[in-house]
Amino acid sequence: MLEVKNLSKAFGGIRVTRDVSFKVEPGERRVILGPNGAGKTTLFNLLVGALKPSGGDILLDNESIVGLSVSQRARRGLSRSYQKNNLFEDLTVRENLALAAASAQGKFAWMSRDSFRDKSVLETVEEVAEHVALADHLDMQVRSASYGSRRQLEVGLALATKPRVLLMDEPTSGVGPSMIDGFHRLLQGLPKELTVLIIEHDMDLAFDVADRITVLNFGEVVFEGTSGETRGNPIVREIYLGEGLEDA
Amino acid sequence: MFFQSHARTAVLLFVLIGLVLYAATGSYFAREIVVEIAILAILAISLDVAAGYGGMVSLCHGAIMGMSAYTYAILSVKFGLPTLPSAVGGIAAAAVFGTAVGWITGRTAGIFFIMATLAFGQMAYTLIFKSRWLGGDDGMGGLDRFDLSWLGINLGDSLSFAVYTVVCLGLVYLAAAWVLRSGFGRTLSGLHSNEDRLQALGVNTVIHRARALGFSGLLAGVAGILAAQHTLYISPELLFWTVSGEILIVVILGGLGTLVGPIVGAVLFVMLKHEVSEYTNHWHMVVGLVLIAAVLAGGRGIFGQIEYWAADRRRAGKEQSAEAGDA
Known part of the structure; x- marks a missing residue:
């Protein structure tokens, strides 16, 4: 459905997205995890066309959409919600x-x-x-x-x-526990065939809804796997949960 | 988001009928005032579509009107075309000019948009001012009004011409209201509110802005034809940027984004000008003071402010009756 190949983005000398590759299947729920500044929102901006990549390719249904504008990509069925209300x-x-x-x-x-x-x-x-x-x-x-x-x-x-691919940038940012529950129900009520990418900070929610999880750190993909695999992975525990390896 | 309330319809009809009565019962001078009001009101409606609803504060609407007037003059005087196709050509030229300005400035916003439109307007002004073929600063004469004798109407007569301009004003209002209530107009309000998000929803906002300025230009083009037919003589002064500034003042005075407000503003502006200039040459100062008062009072303009008060009172009334219901 959506495939990202060796995607890179640099602002001057700072490389915010480094050689990111992953593939999302139709109907998949994919969660993007990563600490602050890992380049998650930049990745979304690259996907929807708000930013032009320095290198790499983005394929929607096996067709490159890198040359398309924000509105053209939206008309192809790529829709996003923002971390800050817009x-x-x-x-x-x-x-x-x-x-x-x-x-x-x-x-x-x-x-x-x-x-x-x-x-x-x-x-x-x-x-x-x-x-x-x-x-x-x-x-x-x-x-x-x-x-x-x-x-x-x-x-x-x-x-x-009525998108085909829905990108949600921290939909639960700044809301209380009751709304997180509500959002959980909302996600489960979405059409099964809809492909969803979510940037999410709430770990319970992330592990619960995700078919697969991609973990970003310093703009790089450091891990990809199912919820269970991610939960137990020592690298993820170290960078995302901030636990030292010696504690794990 | 545009809506046509009963109050707006009532004010519109009141002003239109008032203008016709004023022309019918008044002197030649009164009819001249009515024509002046009608032309200015059409320009103000045109600018309100762009600025009040689309958020595009343009300083080239005078130039757009002037393009229409000059095209009308070129087609009818230089090329000897009949008046009707010349007028259609003039209005089309204004729409094309508006679309072009909208397209080129499509990615600019705020003060940069204003400056870009100012530059385009002054460019058109300078081109015509320098053109010997178009008479330069002497302007062009030898224009004609429409021949409506087949309807039994003689537009050469001052009353008929005044009524004709008021009818045009009514038609321009209808056209603007119609388009603002369409999908196109709804999207225009969205563009004004949040252009980035609209793009993310799949709208090519550059094209939309260009089309909106094109439509606005078309309406301004109608004013251009009327201005040319009014004095039967045109000069580059029509395109000068102060004309555009005056239109903007009228819109703000009446109420930006209300569509009826600009008409009220035009009536007020022209009346003030003529009344005050009987006593002093400094009528601009009086208009300026009224404008400052209108802006400081909340920037809603005179019609906008009254509409706001009325809505406020309705809300208060509703709350009161709700409280009474609770008790």
């Missing part, structure tokens, strides 16, 4: 979701019809709102919504485009 602040929750749905359904440039009254756009809005637990808050102004609701909407915007 929403349409001046609009309501409903309008946010409708913009996402209309964009993905190619109704964003209609001159003679209102995309916000289109049946399938409205259906998607309802469906996604239900999914991210915002169905009762559709007419709320995003600016005055709670942090938790905004976090849910952040994922909702990515979902409303």
